[in-house]
Amino acid sequence: MTNRITHLFSQQSGRLLNVYFTAGFPQLNDTRTILKSLEAAGADLVEIGMPYSDPVADGETIQLSNDKALHNGMTVKTLFEQLEGMREEVSVPVLLMGYINPVIQFGVEAFCRRCREVGVDGLILPDLPADVYEEEFKPLFDQYGLVNIFLITPQTADDRIRHIDSISEGFIYMVSSASTTGAKAGITADQEAYFNRVNAMNLKNPRLIGFGISDNASFERASQYAAGAIIGSAFIKAIADTPDLPGTIDGFVRKVKG
Amino acid sequence: MQITEQVRSPYQVDERGYYGPYGGAFIPEMLYPNVQELKENYLTIMADPSFQAEFQLLLTDYVGRPTPLYFAQRLSETYGTQVYLKREDLCHTGAHKVNNTIGQILLARRLGKKKIVAETGAGQHGVATATVCALMGMECIVYMGEIDIERQAPNVARMKMLGAEVRPATSGSKTLKDATNEAMRHWINNPVDTHYIIGSVVGPHPYPDMVARFQSVISEEIRNQLQEKTGSPLPNYVIACVGGGSNAAGAFYHYLHETSVKLVAAEAAGLGVYSGHTAATTFLGKPGVLHGSRSILMQTEDGQVVEPFSISAGLDYPGIGPMHANLATSGRGIFKAITDEEALTAGFELAKLEGIIPALESSHALASLKTLGAGPDEVVVVNLSGRGDKDLATYMKHL
Ligand SMILES: Cc1ncc(COP(=O)(O)O)c(C=O)c1O
Numbered sequence: 001m002t003n004r005i006t007h008l009f010s011q012q013s014g015r016l017l018n019v020y021f022t023a024g025f026p027q028l029n030d031t032r033t034i035l036k037s038l039e040a041a042g043a044d045l046v047e048i049g050m051p052y053s054d055p056v057a058d059g060e061t062i063q064l065s066n067d068k069a070l071h072n073g074m075t076v077k078t079l080f081e082q083l084e085g086m087r088e089e090v091s092v093p094v095l096l097m098g099y100i101n102p103v104i105q106f107g108v109e110a111f112c113r114r115c116r117e118v119g120v121d122g123l124i125l126p127d128l129p130a131d132v133y134e135e136e137f138k139p140l141f142d143q144y145g146l147v148n149i150f151l152i153t154p155q156t157a158d159d160r161i162r163h164i165d166s167i168s169e170g171f172i173y174m175v176s177s178a179s180t181t182g183a184k185a186g187i188t189a190d191q192e193a194y195f196n197r198v199n200a201m202n203l204k205n206p207r208l209i210g211f212g213i214s215d216n217a218s219f220e221r222a223s224q225y226a227a228g229a230i231i232g233s234a235f236i237k238a239i240a241d242t243p244d245l246p247g248t249i250d251g252f253v254r255k256v257k258g
Numbered sequence: 259m260q261i262t263e264q265v266r267s268p269y270q271v272d273e274r275g276y277y278g279p280y281g282g283a284f285i286p287e288m289l290y291p292n293v294q295e296l297k298e299n300y301l302t303i304m305a306d307p308s309f310q311a312e313f314q315l316l317l318t319d320y321v322g323r324p325t326p327l328y329f330a331q332r333l334s335e336t337y338g339t340q341v342y343l344k345r346e347d348l349c350h351t352g353a354h355k356v357n358n359t360i361g362q363i364l365l366a367r368r369l370g371k372k373k374i375v376a377e378t379g380a381g382q383h384g385v386a387t388a389t390v391c392a393l394m395g396m397e398c399i400v401y402m403g404e405i406d407i408e409r410q411a412p413n414v415a416r417m418k419m420l421g422a423e424v425r426p427a428t429s430g431s432k433t434l435k436d437a438t439n440e441a442m443r444h445w446i447n448n449p450v451d452t453h454y455i456i457g458s459v460v461g462p463h464p465y466p467d468m469v470a471r472f473q474s475v476i477s478e479e480i481r482n483q484l485q486e487k488t489g490s491p492l493p494n495y496v497i498a499c500v501g502g503g504s505n506a507a508g509a510f511y512h513y514l515h516e517t518s519v520k521l522v523a524a525e526a527a528g529l530g531v532y533s534g535h536t537a538a539t540t541f542l543g544k545p546g547v548l549h550g551s552r553s554i555l556m557q558t559e560d561g562q563v564v565e566p567f568s569i570s571a572g573l574d575y576p577g578i579g580p581m582h583a584n585l586a587t588s589g590r591g592i593f594k595a596i597t598d599e600e601a602l603t604a605g606f607e608l609a610k611l612e613g614i615i616p617a618l619e620s621s622h623a624l625a626s627l628k629t630l631g632a633g634p635d636e637v638v639v640v641n642l643s644g645r646g647d648k649d650l651a652t653y654m655k656h657l
Contacts, residue, residue, distance in 0.1 A: 052561075052562065053430065053562040053563045054430065054435065054436075054439055054548065054549075054563050055439075056286065056439050056442045056443060056446075056549075057286040057288065057443075057446065059443070060429075063429050067429075067430070070562060075560040076560060076561070077560070099547075100284060100547050101546045101547045101548065101555075101557070101561045101563075102560055102561030102562070103561070104545075104546060104547065104561065105544070105546065105557065105559065105560065105561030106560075106561065126286040126287065127284045127285060127286055127547065127550070128284070129282070129283055129284060129285065132282065132284070150287070151286065151287040151288070152287060153287055153288050153291075155288070155290075155291040155449055155450075156287060156290070156291065157291070160290070175287070175288065178288060178446065178447065178448075178449045178450075179288075179446065179447050180288075180443045180446050180447060183447060
């Protein structure tokens with residue numbers, strides 16, 4: 001079976017919206033409701049965060065959602081149980097995002113097998129270095145049909161971007177600015193120069209822009225420079241206290257996509 | 259001896275940045291250019307004679323090195339062996355931490371960095387960082403857990419007087435682990451002009467090796483001093499406490515390959531290894547990744563980092579440097595778990611027998627003497643990593 005992420009990018013090349021949420025937040029068992037609602041509202045990809053005690057690449061909003069989710073009792077094992085059978089309900093590409101330690105404790109092969117069984121398509125593991133991925137993880141990811149998504153930032157050197165492109169499948173996560181998640185809003189002239197520099201490199205993988213995307217304006221702006229964008233913190237804030245998850249999610253996604 | 263000199267051994271870092279299975283650089287891409295810049299430059303800069311000269315001059319005239327190696331007569335009689343104390347407590351600022359901050363700030367300056375960020379637990383590393391920032395006229399931000407800010411008030415005041423900005427880490431458990439997270443996040447958000455001075459032999463490669471080299475002056479001096487006093491540079495035992503492991507790394511460094519020298523690491527057992535309130539990482543931990551390196555850490559079955567507990571804020575850390583994880587796994591190191599109570603007893607004992615008030619961290623090393631089993635003619639060096647001024651309030655509670 002072809003991977004849903006690579007399939008999506010072979011069919012569509014613009015204005016793709018990837019929405020991040022933390023599993024177990026706001027409530028432990030909201031995962032499937034959020035997933036279904038996102039697909040119904042028109043999200044093109046969904047990134048499910050596996051909460052971690054020490055999320056160093058994340059800003060305050062996502063940190064707090066991680067804390068709350070852990071407090072609610074979320075674990076990697078529970079998440080897989082919640083995702084069991086999701087492919088009977090949704091067809092949107094699903095990525096798991098998280099830190100490497102819980103994956104190592106689960107067992108890398110067991111983790112990949114469970115991803116495959118429940119229908120996960122890709123992974124974003126920001127603290128998994130490219131060299132360790134190539135040596136230890138890639139064979140398993142390949143065996144279980146998972147793609148690994150790498151990040152690049154304004155500080156990433158051109159030769160490293162090319163190397164990352166050469167080992168990437170699906171898309172490259174283009175971090176818009178030097179920051180943790182949720183730190184800066186909007187897109188500046190400096191960032192445009194960086195997007196243009198990357199675009200001029202003729203990479204084989206499309207890019208999605210993440211960090212600082214929060215609404216329709218920033219989504220449209222990012223879409224001028226990449227295949228689409230990723231929204232995380234703004235979505236977490238939107239669903240934090242809502243009494244009506246599906247309604248709020250529908251409103252949020254439709255507004256962003258315009 | 260030069261800080262770049264290293265006898266090859268399976269216990270030293272390899273070319274890939276690993277100590278056996280531990281180490282590496284598990285960092286988000288946002289930190290990659292900074293860490294890469296360090297990795298590509300640290301050895302060259304440290305080998306530069308003008309850097310060595312600057313570093314040595316400050317260690318001598320500013321820190322007050324070499325620190326004495328003191329034969330502790332009455333302590334020796336008590337334990338029926340020959341005990342020497344390496345007096346890192348006499349360093350300027352009161353602990354070994356300053357050896358590393360001097361080295362790193364000189365390095366940061368050569369990399370063209372303008373600002374410094376650091377984490378601190380007990381406040382000793384924060385004070386040592388604020389001190390060198392004042393010395394070099396560099397801006398200094400120190401992250402400290404909100405809970406530690408309360409329990410280490412004197413060091414917070416010292417940092418402020420030295421001109422540093424102390425920022426509370428309010429996430430997670432609000433202690434050292436979280437202060438480290440915040441310092442890393444700060445570095446992610448300020449990658450170009452800022453250098454992160456990590457306070458122990460933890461973090462992504464090359465930090466553990468770089469910090470160990472700056473601290474290696476401790477064992478370099480012990481060798482020379484022992485040679486003079488005993489006719490041999492080799493003791494039978496070297497004992498040090500281990501939080502992240504920087505004072506131990508410095509005390510062990512030039513003995514790693516000398517397998518006749520037993521290396522003893524004292525970890526904080528808090529209320530007891532199996533009490534649920536402990537920081538005895540190698541006894542309870544499993545391999546995992548924290549703060550950028552693969553090492554041993556205390557964690558749940560689900561891979562969430564567990565909160566440590568110790569009476570000593572400097573040992574209150576759920577992980578351990580990759581060098582020490584390798585020493586523990588390979589059997590090269592002897593690891594001991596010392597409870598709060600044992601440490602307190604050893605601290606009071608040193609005060610009464612030798613007139614030296616040790617830091618609570620160092621009291622853990624001293625407490626290891628009890629179960630060491632060293633013979634009357636054997637030579638034991640205890641690394642007295644710091645002085646106890648900062649811990650007086652805690653000691654007084656137990657007087
Ligand atoms: C006096 C003293 N000793 C030891 C430590 C523990 O650190 P490390 O294990 O890196 O030497 C600290 C940390 O604050 C300290 O202040």
